[in-house]
Amino acid sequence: MREVRVRFAPSPTGALHIGGVRTALYNYLLARQKGGKMILRIEDTDQTRFVPGAEEYIQKSLAWAGIKIDEGFGVGGPHEPYRQSERKPMYMKYAQQLIDAGHAYYAFDTEQELEAMRERLKAAGVPSPQYNSITRTQMRNSVTLPEDEVKALLASSTPYVIRLKVPRKEEIRLNDMIRGWVMVHSAQIDDKVLMKSDGMPTYHLANVVDDYLMNISHVIRGEEWLPSAPLHVLLYKYFGWEDVMPQFAHLPLLLKPTGDGKLSKRDADQMGFPIFPLDWKDPQTGELAKGFKESGYLPEALINFLAFLGWNPGTTQEIFSMDELIKAFSVERIGKAGTKFDILKAQWFNQQYLRSKSDEELGGYLLESLEKENISCTKEKAAKIAGVMKERATFPKDFWEQGKFLFYAPTTFDDAVVSKKWNDDAVKVITAYRNEISKLSTIEASAAKALLEQVTTSLNIGTGKILQAVRLSVTGAGAGPDLMMIMEIIGKDEVVKRMDFALQNIKVKVA
């Protein structure tokens, strides 16, 4: 069996899309399961689209997600360099090999000439004009031009590209691991540019050459590459590398949540969820896009969610750690159909992972928020608060956002609760309760509860009728975590103070 060597090969043209993270994940899972290698290669052959910071962003994103690179950009390895722009000198040799074998040719057509050809064909009724086995005979290239002229042109450093000479009639077959046999007729493929006039290879050439040189065993990439996969198969054949051609797996696309179409940043912005793993500031526009990390998603939750977008284990288990995913993963169980992106499910995963953490860890999140607010709090108290709040939190920030009342006394009170629950009985109970509490040295939840029962019984008022009013006096709201625990956390003095404030400031609703 061939060693499993997979690669994730992004272009540094901006932030890494969440779909890219999923592609990287599937590659990683296969590599780890088979004891193989995960390689990171930077495909920056289009220098006009290079965005500063994008490479670092990709590295940081993968690291955060827990996807470790064994070899490649930023890590090193036996096939350096792993940035295609730095491999520039290597590609010409391979293009030349194809020319020598008669599978590629020089083309000298200018942009205007190409445009003119397309216009002419369109006028003749061809919907999508191609540079192919037929049209190439009418263009300026080494197929049509006399050898002398080609040599002269090359010697005078006339700009040229190298194109693949795609045969007119040939059935190209490709066995995709997800889709099975895919057949394409060569007449559908145009004479793709292999080498650009700036001396850089195009994706097609660089990709195939590098996958070969790096001994890649499996190419797992997005479905958008499926139409050009037969072209890559042709390339392997012409190079004579068919026996080491990687196995292909084209992943279903991530679709927008509503309607149809590829998930885009626009959709994410509109619906208010992130699409990038980390915050990303566009260096050109200065625009800031929120990341999953900064939005409060835990990497384990994101990974679990992403793994299930297009794959399933065939069992009812849904919560998978990275190690469990590595064990359970299989390319065969990846679906064929595009997958709509449902952020609600991601939130559910986040909640599950959040709850599985200890109170101490969760308390840490609260401490982080408190630090920003310049509020001091002990670790023990933070952990205690986290314990009380954990069932109601989806994101780490929730501990602070839903627990502010523990640190700030209410200055206003929920009107709806006031009008419904704040009555003479409530005032009586709270007044008596407040006096009892003020006699205590500290509040303990179960004692506070017993004390309240005692007060309501002596006043002959049902506890249930006034509990919400008591809550209102302490927190300002009608709902929240266990009130007795809240009082225990806030402490005696503060509770008394808050009750006094409430008694003074809330007007009794006249029935």
Added chain:
RNA sequence: GGUCCGUUCGUCUAGGGGUUAGGACACCAGAUUUUCAUUCUGGUAACACGGGUUCGAUUCCCGUACGGACUACCA
């Protein structure tokens, strides 16, 4: 337009010639919680359509429709 890929509850999906078509998210209801949330229980909800093949098709085949990707000296 052409080529390729796809189509099971609203969403992610399991399944597969004979099933009460299963699970999860979301939603709804009941119970618990003297509140809300949690938790538990239950519920609504799907095989795109039309032809075949077959004793029998949601499952296999062919069409149709719908959707998507691709169609650059971008990846």
